[in-house]
Amino acid sequence: MEYTISITEQTERKITDTKSIPFGKVPTEHMFIAEYRNNKWSNPRIVPFSHLVLSPFALCLHYGQTVFEGMKAFMMQDGRINIYRPDKHYERFTKSLDRMCMPAVPKDLFTEALHQLVQLDSNWVPEEADGALYIRPFMIASEDRIGVKVSDEYLFMIVCSPAYQYYAKPLKVKIENRFVRAADGGTGAAKCGGNYGAAFYPTQQAREAGYDQVLWTDSRHHEFIEESGTMNVMFYIDNVLITPPLSGTILDGVTRDSLLTLAREKGIQIQERPISYTEIQMALEDGKRVEAFGAGTAAVIAPIETIGVGNKHYNCYIGEDALMYRLQEELYNIRKGITEDKHNWNYII
Numbered sequence: 352m353e354y355t356i357s358i359t360e361q362t363e364r365k366i367t368d369t370k371s372i373p374f375g376k377v378p379t380e381h382m383f384i385a386e387y388r389n390n391k392w393s394n395p396r397i398v399p400f401s402h403l404v405l406s407p408f409a410l411c412l413h414y415g416q417t418v419f420e421g422m423k424a425f426m427m428q429d430g431r432i433n434i435y436r437p438d439k440h441y442e443r444f445t446k447s448l449d450r451m452c453m454p455a456v457p458k459d460l461f462t463e464a465l466h467q468l469v470q471l472d473s474n475w476v477p478e479e480a481d482g483a484l485y486i487r488p489f490m491i492a493s494e495d496r497i498g499v500k501v502s503d504e505y506l507f508m509i510v511c512s513p514a515y516q517y518y519a520k521p522l523k524v525k526i527e528n529r530f531v532r533a534a535d536g537g538t539g540a541a542k543c544g545g546n547y548g549a550a551f552y553p554t555q556q557a558r559e560a561g562y563d564q565v566l567w568t569d570s571r572h573h574e575f576i577e578e579s580g581t582m583n584v585m586f587y588i589d590n591v592l593i594t595p596p597l598s599g600t601i602l603d604g605v606t607r608d609s610l611l612t613l614a615r616e617k618g619i620q621i622q623e624r625p626i627s628y629t630e631i632q633m634a635l636e637d638g639k640r641v642e643a644f645g646a647g648t649a650a651v652i653a654p655i656e657t658i659g660v661g662n663k664h665y666n667c668y669i670g671e672d673a674l675m676y677r678l679q680e681e682l683y684n685i686r687k688g689i690t691e692d693k694h695n696w697n698y699i700i
């Protein structure tokens with residue numbers, strides 16, 4: 352590798368019982384950081400987790416040039432640790448950066464930084480079935496300048512935090528047909544900070560109305576389902592697994608791709624196509640068994656129990672034999688090294 356990552360170790364270990372930590376609340380002891388200046392990355396290093404010093408003029412604070420990834424590392428049943436699908440995350444990170452006019456990170460630097468950081472903080476990787484180390488690579492525009500421009504300087508960082516079950520119970524979601532998450536030609540397929548900030552207001556309104564999350568619909572017709580909260584979404588109706596296509600407005604989810612691959616291998620019919628909420632509503636009104644679930648790195652699978660359309664509420668199937676739980680278990684078994692990792696998804700450190 353062209354880059355040598357220096358390591359400054361934090362010798363004092365903070366926490367042993369991580370189970371009670373809320374998602375994203377407590378960082379591990381170390382973080383990775385590298386700087387981009389004069390068109391190149393320099394000074395890649397792993398250091399004790401600490402605050403950043405940024406000028407109030409830093410461009411990321413004003414114009415939203417920020418991109419992140421969400422990844423996980425798992426402890427396998429034999430005690431080894433794997434990072435799940437770093438290649439696929441790298442690919443998406445690179446696409447998001449490109450969309451936001453930000454520089455790519457060389458793949459070997461990305462992979463080596465992840466490897467060394469997770470290795471150093473490996474005592475934070477939970478052993479429990481529902482536990483993982485959540486890994487957050489991200490980049491921010493760090494140039495000091497409040498003139499509106501593409502930054503010439505960036506920080507690429509990776510931080511980690513232990514993570515367990517993301518949602519405590521099945522979700523109650525509302526069809527959102529006023530606000531939108533993304534529009535054609537926008538940044539919906541990029542994992543940029545602005546997409547999340549812009550979702551807060553509609554999500555807060557949905558929460559105040561008694562829902563957990565929104566089901567986003569398309570910007571043109573407010574009819575076709577896009578994502579669920581911060582996750583991709585899937586429906587299982589009449590033995591067909593249906594999910595919105597990667598049209599440019601939704602994220603190319605790594606969990607989405609993994610679940611579709613596993614379902615395909617089980618011989619399940621898959622349709623990646625636009626699906627309107629009225630189609631789902633009609634299926635539910637016809638008394639069909641409908642499974643609905645979010646799919647994302649943080650939550651893995653988030654069962655949807657209730658869908659609200661206006662003032663009508665519909666119940667989806669969340670019984671133990673649901674397909675979503677079978678797919679989740681298969682994924683879990685691969686990550687834990689219980690079943691064969693046919694696709695080389697586990698990057699074992």
Ligand code: COI
Nearest residue numbers: 421422581647648649650
């Ligand atoms: C993820 O599933 O990794 C997400 O992007 C959700 C979130 C924690 C922002």
